[in-house]
Amino acid sequence: MNKETEICIVGGGPSGLFLGLLLAKNGIRVTVLESQTSFNRKFRGEVLQPRFVRLMKELNLEQRLEKYEHIKLFNAEIWNNKKYITQIDYEKEMPEAPYAIKIKQSVLLTFLYDLAKDFSNFELIFNAKVTSTIKSANRTVGVNALVDGQMTAIHASLVVGADGRMSTVRKTSDFSFKYKKEDFDLIWCKISTNEFKLNQ
Ligand SMILES: Cc1cc2nc3c(=O)[nH]c(=O)nc-3n(C[C@H](O)[C@H](O)[C@H](O)COP(=O)(O)OP(=O)(O)OC[C@H]3O[C@@H](n4cnc5c(N)ncnc54)[C@H](O)[C@@H]3O)c2cc1C
Incomplete structure (x- = not known):
């Protein structure tokens, strides 16, 4: 299956959806591809x-x-x-x-999506897992994605990788990755109020 769009954003997290909204507001035809089937996800900060x-x-x-x-x-x-x-x-x-x-991040994403879907030039596709980028003459011209389990080629003038830290777009493109080493680690978790009281 083939599809065409102006800008293809990989990842319907806060970055991808916000960018999609701003582009759609400016009249650009934008398609956001999200591998999950909904906005419900593991704790991602609130x-x-x-x-x-x-x-x-x-x-x-x-x-x-x-x-x-x-x-x-x-x-x-x-x-x-x-x-x-x-x-x-x-x-x-x-x-x-x-x-x-x-x-909650799921609520934030619902808010952004509610705004974006008012624009007919905006499209979000759930259950669309990007597996690789499509190259032509040394340029990225789209992505291959499993959409509802069916391999689909989505051609676009511009591809944006907003697919998080393990980005498939980054891995399958020729970007080098620089890691800035810090001398500390940050552990982030959510503790229920009851548990917190017990440990005080
Ligand atoms: C435990 C924890 C706590 C955090 N707390 C905060 C906080 O309090 N405040 C804050 O601002 N930030 C917090 N963060 C950072 C937070 O994750 C980011 O601010 C925010 O989620 C980044 O959004 P993003 O859209 O760049 O990436 P992500 O949220 O990672 O979104 C990437 C999206 O891409 C999708 N995706 C991945 N691979 C593919 C693929 N191959 N094809 C299609 N879709 C794909 C994913 O399903 C996901 O929806 C926290 C992070 C963690 C892990």
Whole structure:
């Protein structure tokens, strides 16, 4: 099977869907390919920083976002071994967008999709797993994807890899990968309130 689009975005996570929305708003025919069958996914973080809130304000989307289930966070405290260290005061950090937003990623993605699907030039295809890029004369001109289990060639003027850290687009293109080594690791997890109380 073959398909044509102007811009093909691989990955319907926050980056892919947001870019798709902005391109669609600008009249560009855009197809987002998402390997999962829905927006439900493993925990991927739930806090949008004030700079994201500022972006929402700039795009006049803040009120639309507020219709979806969320919590506003005005500050955050840092504790170590039951000792208070400091607090992050978002109002001081960014007076024009003085809070962060806690929102489930599935809810954020639904919000972005609800906005994007108003544009007839926007298309999101679930269950579309990209397996490789298509090359012609040393250029990437599309991707091969298993769409509902059927191999499909999607031709596009531009392919964007927004398929996360294990990106297939990156792996099957000729990009080199630079890893910046840090001298620390970050462990991120979600603990239920009950469990947290038990361990205090
Ligand atoms: C435990 C954890 C906590 C985090 N907490 C936060 C937080 O609080 N705030 C924050 O801003 N960020 C947080 N992050 C980072 C967060 O994951 C990113 O901000 C966000 O998910 C990145 O979005 P993305 O669209 O770039 O990539 P992803 O969310 O990884 O989306 C990539 C998408 O591509 C799809 N995909 C992958 N391969 C293919 C393929 N071959 N074909 C088609 N589709 C494909 C995936 O299914 C996925 O939907 C956290 C990450 C983790 C792991």
